Amino acid sequence: MSQSASLVDYRTALTAPGARGPVVASLLGRLPIAMIGLALMLYVQRETGSFAAAGLVSAGALLGVACGSVAQGRVMDRVGPSVPLHVMSGVFAILVAVEVVAIELHAPLVLLTALAFLVGGSEPMVGPASRALWGRLLPPGRARDAAYAYEAISMEVFFILGPGLAGLMVAMPWPGTGVVVGAACMIIGSVGFAATHAARGHRPGLAKRAxxxxxxxxxxxxxxxxxxxxxxxxxxxxxxxxxxxxxxxxxxxxxxxxxxxxxxxxxxxxxxxxxxxxxxxxxxxxxxxxxxxxxxxxxxxxxxxxxxxxxxxxxxxxxxxxxxxxxxxxxxxxxxxxxxxxxxxxxxxxxxxxxxxxxxxxxxxxxxxxxxxxxxxxxxxxxxxxxxxxxxxxxxxxxxxxxxxxxxxxxx
The missing domain is CATH 1.20.1250.20 (MFS general substrate transporter like domains)
Incomplete structure (x- = not known):
């Protein structure tokens, strides 16, 4: 028979040994997941005056995320999340900086879209890493079910907060504020997650793959x-x-x-x-x-x-x-x-x-x-x-x- 998670199971999961550090860091790292793409689109629209151009740039970032999530996930399954998250956080920071400079210089749309694709592809995938870590921290059963439900629920919260924050920050004196703040949160959260003992000790590559x-x-x-x-x-x-x-x-x-x-x-x-x-x-x-x-x-x-x-x-x-x-x-x-x-x-x-x-x-x-x-x-x-x-x-x-x-x- 199927087991149902209770509120006690949620508490058990989130307070399990080794879980608190990754939980807090992943919250910050995942907060901008629905924010960066929209903030980038609004930023481009403010600078170019074109929703069509902004839509293309946003689509480029979306496709980048779709490609990057699988590639990063495969690497993490082999070497663990710590090194890939550190590396991708650095690459992501550089690419966001280049994208911002290109937008400010009113670079050609083709370049802005290509850079947006790279930005999306380099976003450190702390979400999949966080979800996978529960399989190591908790045995199969109701507490692990509750942990997976928490992952889904928290993502919904981020999808509520992210777009609102992006819309608020584009109205600031500099319309690129949302892009920079969102990227900073993702980088700090991802690096923090990668530095936790649970992430550093995760060596899935040592296990036999089926x-x-x-x-x-x-x-x-x-x-x-x-x-x-x-x-x-x-x-x-x-x-x-x-x-x-x-x-x-x-x-x-x-x-x-x-x-x-x-x-x-x-x-x-x-x-x-x-x-x-x-x-x-x-x-x-x-x-x-x-x-x-x-x-x-x-x-x-x-x-x-x-x-x-x-x-x-x-x-x-x-x-x-x-x-x-x-x-x-x-x-x-x-x-x-x-x-x-x-x-x-x-x-x-x-x-x-x-x-x-x-x-x-x-x-x-x-x-x-x-x-x-x-x-x-x-x-x-x-x-x-x-x-x-x-x-x-x-x-x-x-x-x-x-x-x-x-x-x-x-x-x-």
Missing amino acids: DGSLLGAIASPGMRTVALAALGFGILIGFVEVGVPAAAMRAGQPTAGGLLLSVLSVSSVAVGVAYGLRPWPRPMHLRLPALLLGFAALITLLALPSTLWGLCLALLVAGSLITPQSTAHSVAIEIAAPQGTSTEAFGWVVTSVTLGAAIGQSISGQLVELSGPPAAFLTASAVGVVVAAVLWLRRRTLVPSASRADLSLAWS
Whole structure:
């Protein structure tokens, strides 16, 4: 039978020996994850006066993050997180400085976009490193489940705070303040995490890897199913992130778009805590398609309201299934990822969500222009149903194997 995490389990996880240092450092390192891209976009828009140029630069950074997360994760699985985080923090600092100078000098858009890609690719991936460390600090069971739920919930908090901080800092005398402050937080947090005893003592490369394939974690059929679930989730989020601000603009309240998206995240965090106490469905191979299908159904509610207050209420309801999905993706890695690839596996989840969001945003933008926000929301729901059906067909790839019988008690 599946075990449910309790509030005691959350406390047990966060106060486990060796956990406090990494927890505090990773909080600072992950805070800017939703801040840097937006701060960069707003900075470029202020300097160039073009939203089109700013969008290209932001897209470059997004693609960089998608590529860098997997590459860094694979290296961390071999040598541990400490050295890669130190190295990438230094590279990231240099590239951010070069990008800022290029923006100030009004360099060609092609150069700004290429540099943004490198900036995104060099962002130190303290998130996957933090998530992977729980497998070493805690044994399989409810406390580790609670730790993974904490990772997902804290990320939602950062997605609330990050964009707000970016919007606030772009209004300061120098519009590049948000980029520099966000980069500084990420660097300090990542270096601090890398310097902790738990990170320095983590030597996963000494353990036998279960799969020597060049594909790494994604060679596992179960891992491909988790990546597909994350991709579908990201696509739906991308649709919503464009449709909601567009609805606010059509209602004559363009500044309300960001606030409405924050409502989505607030309900996500609130429900995420409760969901971590008693996840449903119990078996993971049923949980992923059920949660995505439920999220797709709730997104249809966004197409119904004729007022922003009605949209706000619909977002409050739809947001309830965001953190449960993020948590499920994180926990499913324990079942799906080949031995010794957990950091890279989480990198694939980050990549899938990021690419999915980019796909959803691009399609949603076209639909909003042609038919309005309701069409975008209904299309998102249809896409979610299709992906959920594919996940259902692939559900057996997430049934724990006999070799992972010790994990089946926790997740099947």
